[in-house]
Amino acid sequence: MAGTRNSQVFRIAVSGYYGFRNSGDEAVLRSILLALEKAAAEQGVQVQPVVLSADPEWTSRMYGVESAHRMRPGDLLRTLRSCDGLISGGGSLLQDVTSAKTIPYYVGVLKLAQWLGKPTFVYAQGIGPVNRRAMYPLIRSAMRRSRYVSVRDAESAALLARMGVSPDRIEVVPDPVMGLPLPPGTVPAARGGAAAETPPVLGVSLRRWREDGADMARAAEALVALSKRRPVRLRFLPFHTPSDGVTSELVMERLSGRLGEGSSAELAAPGDDPQAMLLEVSRCDALLGMRLHALIYAANQRVPLLGLSYDPKIDQFLNRLGLTPIGSTESLDPEAFADAACALLDAPEAWRDRYGPAIEELKQQASNPAQQIVRDLRHNRSR
Structure with missing residues (x-):
């Protein structure tokens, strides 16, 4: 059990490619945070995210959440120990095209949380390409020990199945960003089109x-x-x-x-x-x-x-x-x-x-992982 005393409050670490100012990955994070907040409110509890970030101060300012440095072992260990679980995702985390170090890092975070006895949740990840088959056992082990596994497309699910992860444990869901709302108080401008006086x-x-x-x-x-x-x-x-x-x-x-x-x-x-x-x-x-x-x-x-x-x-x-x-x-x-x-x-x-x-x-299904994760945390706490 984590360090939170209030049975209605859950601290959960969130691991991903965050703090690098990549709009797509930051949108994933924003979407996950909003979905968790909404799911928690609907289920009558609170979620306190702790984001593992390359720039914790920036992430905290941007999203109003607690953050810890993703590459400092001491910070990482303290964060995972203090939390009730770990979310890994979304985005293309488990792939070896951009770097051979990517899969070992993200699987390593998952395995550390599991070693500490924390439930882990894989949130709408895009799996692959994985060109180094030596990575298969690492990924398979982390997925088999995760409480919940969701991927953002059927191809990712098929790749995990080829690695030896049971298809029954994998849920195919949309990318979290399909559920991202516009900034509060804003509306999209009227679109031009062929009949407009100005070019589209x-x-x-x-x-x-x-x-x-x-x-x-x-x-x-x-x-x-x-x-x-x-x-x-x-x-x-x-x-x-x-x-x-x-x-x-x-x-x-x-x-x-x-x-x-x-x-x-x-x-x-x-x-x-x-x-x-x-x-x-x-x-x-x-x-x-x-x-x-x-x-x-x-x-x-x-x-x-x-x-x-x-x-x-x-x-x-x-x-x-x-x-x-x-x-x-x-x-x-x-x-x-x-x-x-x-x-x-x-x-x-x-x-x-x-x-x-x-x-x-897709928009309607985008919040499914958050609902499932909050439900699981509540069930695990009540046992």
């Missing part, structure tokens, strides 16, 4: 993936092709600072002097708050996204979207909506992109009518 806004979220920059060159050509078809306001949205801002500026340089008449390009600066970025996306008429959470933000706000794939997680999210990518980092046809983008900008309601039901279902 196409949100653009790009990240550099190929070392030679060929993917960004293809994206620039596609945007030029669109601008030749119709006036459009290209609003670049940096989801990871400063890298996405630098990438956006490089692409904008490629567009300089080449856009069609009446078209323009600009760089947004929504700041660090993920809900502020969600508001930015809500004010777009359509969105071209490479970043997964740019696409999730758009779906959350029912903004017609086109996905540019650089990782299986992009394809997997689009598949849940019944969509496929418009291209990838290896191939993007400018005219096909212009065709698709014009169709979205000219008839956004048709897109919403077609894909709205799938989006609504």
